[in-house]
Amino acid sequence: MEESLISLTDTQFNKLITLNGVILRAVSSGVIFNLAPSSLTELLNNLTFSAFLRVEPGHSTELYALTVGKNITSVRLDWLRGELNHLLKSHLDGTRLSSVPQTLPVQVTVPSALKPEIGVKWLYCMPVIASNRQYGLLLGGSLEPLEEIELRLFGALGSTIAIGLENTTRMESLQYDAAETAYLNQIAAEITDSLDLQELLQYMLTKLENIISISHAALFLLLDHFYYTLAYTSSNSENKPRRRSRQEYKIEGSLIEIVIRERTSLINPAQPGELPYIPRGSSLLLLPLIHRNKLHGVLALSYREPNTYRPDTVPLLLIEKMAALFTPAMLNCRLYEEKKRMADFDERVGTYNHNYFERELPMQLDKAHRLNYSLGLLIIDMDMLKTINSQYNYLIGSTALKHIAEIITRNVRRTDIVSRYGGDEFAVLLPGTSYKGLELVSEKIRKAICDTPIILANNDKLYVTVSLGAAYFPQDAANHRELFEIANIALLESKKARNEARIGRAATLVEALAENGG
Incomplete structure (x- = not known):
């Protein structure tokens, strides 16, 4: 034991040894923060005020206070914290603080306004x-100046508290790292086989909500060097993320451009700019989605209350690790969706194929029936394809x-579904269209094809021309088979004259329906 403590009384020595043991056996830093003021008061009987001002990275503080003979309400505690922060501002500077001798406390002049409050x-x-890390300040106040031996006891207890905090903080860091690793391993295991991007995003947002508050989220995907799209959105009011229409937005001048340039996460970026769907004025966190050094998109998280996300409150490293796990899983989902789309796609003409239409027609009609909206079906047949093939060649026919x-x-609209049904036939599903709308789009397509020539290699x-037949649910049919039959018979009627469009159960179709068993 250092020479300055040799003159301790047995009582003082026993108290110091006991308190040292209690502090060094503490299982968490929080326990030590709460023990520090009471331990100091117990060690130095003539103290009328003791407190521990915990200093977090960035110099945010938390006050653990104990007074003798009076109670401080939570309101006054906040006031006291502010006053002490102001009073000790110079000591909270890392350079100044590290230059203060760590073996003895330093006397601080108490402002007159603060004296009656802390007595x-x-x-x-x-x-x-400890180890060049600043944990905080141990404070003690009295009506009389402390004697030298009391200052030595004060300093000895402060040194023990520093050692205890170093030990518990190191242990807590190891425990946090272990828990973080287990959490990330769990996420990695559960998303490895995910093939549905909507479900994957919902799962990831659920995991993120265990860490930070989220009221809105948006997944942005890069289309090229100039444009991005809003792929999915999510909010507290929705059960699951919503797939959005693939509207294109310019990267230039947007917050996405900043993420692309910096290739780093942004918390409440100071640069001006807005994002689709994200409410203005909310707290914002932007996460770049990078895989194999390529940026594929940005995950935006926001909370309705501004400044909820701050560097000292957001565990950014953990969240970035989660984003790093999400990105390859997202790309895997997109690859699966693309392969699935290609299986349903006719690359020769750039539309969905027959198999896709056969699956989609009953699904769309069932949805229209369930949600009480209309559905239009349009069948389009090219006139005289055989003549073109024989007069020119099959390549011109394909063109x-x-x-x-x-x-x-x-x-047609983005929401309409265009499929190649057969060799020279196309089918279009138009959810929610009106009967008049079906008439207009039929004539619009017919006229556009008729008036727009194909430019051949020799500039000829x-x-x-095409013939069109259409049917309208619910007026023309009660089920998908009947809807297709009505549209097909209407097509047969229009092909008799060619370059015409016929719709539904018109009077001219009664005989044709009878002949075909309708």
């Missing part, structure tokens, strides 16, 4: 530092089919 005339401050498919796609113009 002291003399206030002492002991920096609690003509692709030409027709492109015009159809340009003249080849004009083609």
Whole structure:
């Protein structure tokens, strides 16, 4: 034991040894923070005020206070914390604090306004530092100045508290690392086989909500160097993420551009800019989704209350590790979706294929029936394809089919479904359209194809026409088979004259229906 403590009384010595043992056996830093003020008061009987001002990284503080003979309410405790922060501001500076001798407390002049609040005339401050880490300040106040032996006891207890905090903090860090690793391993195991991006995003947001508060989330995907799209959104009011229409947004001048340039996470970026779907003024966290050094998108998390996300409150490293796990799983889902789409896609004309239409028609009609909205079906048949193939060649015939498919796609909505049903036939499903809308789009497609020539290799113009038949749910049919039958018979009627469009159970179809068993 150092020479300065040789003159301790047996009582003082026993108290110090006992308190040292209690502090060094503490299982967490929180326990030590709470023990520190009471231990100091127990060791030095003439103290009328004791406190531990915990200093977090970034110099945010938390006050653990104990007074003798009076109670401080939570409101006054907040006030006292502010006053002590102001009083000890110079000591909270890392350079100044590390230069203060760590063996003895330093006397601090108490402002007159603070004296009656804490009931002291003399206030002492002991920096609690171990291995160059600043844990806080041990404070003690009295009506009379402390004697030298009391200052030595004060300093000895402060040193013990520093050692105890170093030990518990190191243990807590190991425990946190172990828990974090287990958490990440659990996530990795559960998302490895995920093939549904919507479900994957919902799972990841659930895991993130265990760590930070989230009121809105958005998944942005990069399309190229100039545009990005909003793929999915999520909010507290929704059961699961919503797939959004693939509207394109310019990267230039957006917050996404900043993430791309910095390739790092952003918390409440100071740069001006808005993001689709994310409420203005909310607390914002932007996570770059990087895999194999390539940026694929950005996951935006927000909370309705501003400044909820701060560098000292958000476990950014853990969240970034979760984003790193999410990114390859997301790419795997997108690859699966693309392969699935290609299996349902006719690459020669750029539309869905027959198998996809056969699956989609009953599903769309069932949905229309369940949600009480209409459904239009349009069948389009190219006129005289055989003549074109024989007069020119099959390559020109294929070009003509692709030409027709492109015009159809340009003249329907994003929500409409265009499929190649057969060799020279296309089928279009139009959810929610009106009867008048079905008439208009039928005529619009017919006229656009008729008026738009195919430019051949020799710059000759080849004009083609189509015949169209349509049916409308619920007026024309009660089920998907009947809807297709009505549209097909309407097509047969229009093909008699070619370059025409017929819709539904018109009077001209009664005889045709009878002939076909309708």
